[in-house]
Amino acid sequence: MRHTPVLLTAALTLAAISSGLVPALGQQPPAPPSWKQGQPSELADSALSPHAQPPAPKAAAEIPVDKIKVPAGFKVSLWASGINNARVMTWGDKGTLFVSSRVAGNVYAVIDKGGTREVKTIAKGLNLPNGVAFRDGTLYVAEIHRITRMDGIEDKLDSPPPMTVVYDTLPKDAPHGWKYLAFGPDGKLYFNIGAPCNICLPPDTHANISRVNSDGTGFEYFAHGVRNSVGFDWHPVTKELYFATHARDWLGEDVPNDRLDHAPRKGLHFGFPFCHQGDIPDPEFGKGRSCGEFAAPLLKTGPHVAGNGVQFYTGSMFPPEYKHRMFLAQRGSWNRTQKSGFRVMMVTLRPGDVPKYEVFAEGWMQGDGFWGRPVYTQQMKDGSLLISDDYAGAIYRVAYQR
Amino acid sequence: MLIVGAATATSAPAPAADVEAGRRKADACGACHGPTGTSSIPTTPSLAGQPPIYLHWQLMLFRDGRRKDPQMTPLAAALSEADMADLAAWYAAQPPVAPARTPLTAPQAHRGRTLGEQFHCFACHGAALEGREYAPRLSTLHVDYLTSQLRRFKAGTRGDLDGTMTSAAQSLTDEAIVEIARFIAGAPAP
Numbered sequence: 265m266r267h268t269p270v271l272l273t274a275a276l277t278l279a280a281i282s283s284g285l286v287p288a289l290g291q292q293p294p295a296p297p298s299w300k301q302g303q304p305s306e307l308a309d310s311a312l313s314p315h316a317q318p319p320a321p322k323a324a325a326e327i328p329v330d331k332i333k334v335p336a337g338f339k340v341s342l343w344a345s346g347i348n349n350a351r352v353m354t355w356g357d358k359g360t361l362f363v364s365s366r367v368a369g370n371v372y373a374v375i376d377k378g379g380t381r382e383v384k385t386i387a388k389g390l391n392l393p394n395g396v397a398f399r400d401g402t403l404y405v406a407e408i409h410r411i412t413r414m415d416g417i418e419d420k421l422d423s424p425p426p427m428t429v430v431y432d433t434l435p436k437d438a439p440h441g442w443k444y445l446a447f448g449p450d451g452k453l454y455f456n457i458g459a460p461c462n463i464c465l466p467p468d469t470h471a472n473i474s475r476v477n478s479d480g481t482g483f484e485y486f487a488h489g490v491r492n493s494v495g496f497d498w499h500p501v502t503k504e505l506y507f508a509t510h511a512r513d514w515l516g517e518d519v520p521n522d523r524l525d526h527a528p529r530k531g532l533h534f535g536f537p538f539c540h541q542g543d544i545p546d547p548e549f550g551k552g553r554s555c556g557e558f559a560a561p562l563l564k565t566g567p568h569v570a571g572n573g574v575q576f577y578t579g580s581m582f583p584p585e586y587k588h589r590m591f592l593a594q595r596g597s598w599n600r601t602q603k604s605g606f607r608v609m610m611v612t613l614r615p616g617d618v619p620k621y622e623v624f625a626e627g628w629m630q631g632d633g634f635w636g637r638p639v640y641t642q643q644m645k646d647g648s649l650l651i652s653d654d655y656a657g658a659i660y661r662v663a664y665q666r
Numbered sequence: 667m668l669i670v671g672a673a674t675a676t677s678a679p680a681p682a683a684d685v686e687a688g689r690r691k692a693d694a695c696g697a698c699h700g701p702t703g704t705s706s707i708p709t710t711p712s713l714a715g716q717p718p719i720y721l722h723w724q725l726m727l728f729r730d731g732r733r734k735d736p737q738m739t740p741l742a743a744a745l746s747e748a749d750m751a752d753l754a755a756w757y758a759a760q761p762p763v764a765p766a767r768t769p770l771t772a773p774q775a776h777r778g779r780t781l782g783e784q785f786h787c788f789a790c791h792g793a794a795l796e797g798r799e800y801a802p803r804l805s806t807l808h809v810d811y812l813t814s815q816l817r818r819f820k821a822g823t824r825g826d827l828d829g830t831m832t833s834a835a836q837s838l839t840d841e842a843i844v845e846i847a848r849f850i851a852g853a854p855a856p
Binding site: 294297298300316318319323326370388389392408437438439441 | 828
């Protein structure tokens with residue numbers, strides 16, 4: 265409860281003391297659950313709230329893959345199913361696909377057996393283990409409170425090695441505490457430390473993208489004012505960082521936009537909590553600040569769309585114009601009456617111009633409902649593209665047929 | 667924009683579940699949770715009418731060691747995914763029954779409701795604390811169970827799917843825990 269405005273805190277404390285509720289002076293009134301935090305009083309009865317994650321994945325027969333629409337020449341198939349809460353995908357050196365989850369607390373290994381895929385749970389009971397990254401035989405796993413490593417994991421899928429701590433000097437806040445994790449071109453591990461709230465003035469330790477050496481030394485903040493980025497990648501040529509950010513809730517149906525950002529160097533500030541989508545000052549925290557102080561978004565990606573996975577395409581299967589395009593998986597909205605997102609977008613960078621922004625895959629949303637939530641992508645060796653769906657617990661493969 | 671979530675207006679799909687199979691599988695559970703999921707043991711929760719998603723996730727938390735209990739941990743370890751779905755579906759389908767009430771005094775009821783509002787209990791558990799999705803029905807739980815769980819959430823020792831309740835309990839004084847539990851358990855029947 266660090267960020268309730270002083271006047272409100274004082275009023276609530278006085279009211280509580282006068283009614284005999286608060287045993288000691290200085291007791292702070294509690295924060296609402298973070299999804300509800302920042303909700304204006306006139307929306308207190310809003311029916312909108314986050315979609316619950318189902319406890320079990322959908323059976324293969326219940327997954328309507330044919331509903332997923334892609335451009336002409338592309339074909340979608342169900343590549344793997346039964347992977348509860350499947351999220352980030354990363355390749356091992358020997359062809360194992362490692363898959364993370366969030367609330368399910370598991371990390372999986374998926375072994376391609378030609379026509380079928382075998383799924384093994386290699387770690388369970390973890391603290392929202394969204395981040396997985398692989399290098400030199402070692403799998404790195406990011407939970408809320410720590411980054412750990414599993415050495416030689418690909419040879420030990422049936423008796424996984426212990427998880428050895430790499431770095432654990434991390435905040436333990438649950439809201440936006442789950443992490444994306446990836447190796448940068450400098451060999452460092454990059455991850456987000458999200459704002460511990462919907463909207464607040466976060467402590468200096470939060471709302472950033474950080475990096476640390478793979479041995480746990482040399483921690484530093486890389487980007488500031490980032491509410492929560494759970495997907496990023498580096499341009500294959502310039503090696504510069506691009507990342508997606510989820511914007512705050514309860515400011516409106518159509519604002520603010522989520523953003524796609526470009527951080528060509530360390531130390532930039534991207535505006536949170538003072539300015540949203542580059543041009544909307546926060547009604548509370550934006551007072552006395554200007555959006556011009558902060559790095560503007562490269563692209564406004566739509567309100568409440570929940571952009572997660574960001575990945576540059578480097579394969580040769582797709583048509584030539586796809587080279588170095590970015591895929592942006594949007595898990596979809598909850599804080600919007602008319603749902604938005606639930607699709608995979610593609611972003612084509614254009615020097616000196618706003619990027620071209622088009623739908624690549626959609627169909628998880630049907631009418632007012634949805635049956636799946638695309639959340640991350642991963643390129644296969646042959647240049648086809650995997651898309652994970654944490655709601656259906658599945659992975660799709662998109663291939664191009666010449 | 668997902669924040670740590672608690673509940674939703676859109677129903678998540680129920681996993682393929684067999685209610686009748688759940689009834690048979692629940693035989694072993696009845697000794698503590700009651701034959702139709704209404705417990706007469708103060709420290710054991712009533713399961714009748716709980717949201718199926720909540721029940722299923724809790725069994726998974728026990729199985730995976732994220733929620734610990736001397737009785738439940740070994741029982742959950744022996745359950746398959748289908749067992750969990752079936753049990754959750756059967757208990758969810760049983761009519762909720764409130765335990766015997768100790769009537770609240772008017773000041774107790776007022777204090778309890780004020781605390782419940784101040785601590786945002788109704789935001790996820792519902793206006794009548796009837797529960798939805800991740801958030802259990804509180805209105806049928808015993809005061810002793812409610813008190814012990816709130817104390818454990820505050821201590822960080824009660825498994826929590828996404829951290830929402832652990833966060834919520836941090837600013838509760840023990841006096842407030844007792845007041846809130848007494849209010850919930852003493853509120854009118856659902």
